[in-house]
């Protein structure tokens with residue numbers, strides 16, 4: 001991990017992440033799709049996918065603007081953000097499906113587990129956690145076979161404009177050799193991202209295929225599809 005970036009205000013980051021199991025569901029992944037593959041989680045936040053997938057034989061790198069801060073500072077901020085999120089969720093519980101988490105307490109437990117696992121992993125293998133500011137990434141062309149991006153693009157269409165989406169997608173396409181999966185396709189009000197079609201048209205024009213796939217994960221009601229984008233010449237490649 002590099003040193004702290006003084007210009008980056010910690011208060012502006014919400015440091016919450018999902019677990020490995022949630023990622024497997026939201027990206028409809030099988031364990032055999034991970035082993036031996038060079039994978040990028042972007043942005044990864046306090047997610048435990050990297051920590052767990054690497055123990056299963058994958059080669060995962062996590063990237064996030066938050067990683068300019070130390071693991072200890074982020075762990076503290078993450079706990080505060082989880083408590084704040086639980087308080088907010090309590091008021092809008094009907095907008096969510098509780099089959100997986102069962103209750104706010106169940107959700108809190110899972111979010112703390114992700115934060116704890118990712119903090120421990122980053123503390124012990126810091127070279128897998130790279131600070132960067134999208135839409136630019138410090139990686140070589142086609143460095144990763146698979147790129148995963150959750151709860152960032154499409155979700156915050158009110159804060160991240162179309163140009164930012166386009167530039168970030170172009171950067172993900174540059175660093176990805178085979179495929180990119182993005183979840184979800186809706187904003188915080190569960191409306192499909194309004195500029196998704198022109199972005200898909202652009203990716204297809206660049207020689208990629210794009211499929212919207214229903215996945216076995218739905219917490220926010222209506223957020224249950226991912227976008228699977230594959231380089232045409234890699235579409236039939238099994239990812240050895």
Ligand SMILES: C[S@@+](CC[C@H](N)C(=O)[O-])C[C@H]1O[C@@H](n2cnc3c(N)ncnc32)[C@H](O)[C@@H]1O
Nearest residue numbers: 017018043044045047064065066133134150151
């Ligand atoms: C809602 S979290 C999602 C984390 C994880 N993918 C998940 O699904 O649990 C969004 C993350 O985006 C990061 N982020 C926001 N703007 C960014 C930027 N311009 N470049 C890199 N990361 C950014 C935040 O620090 C935060 O960790």
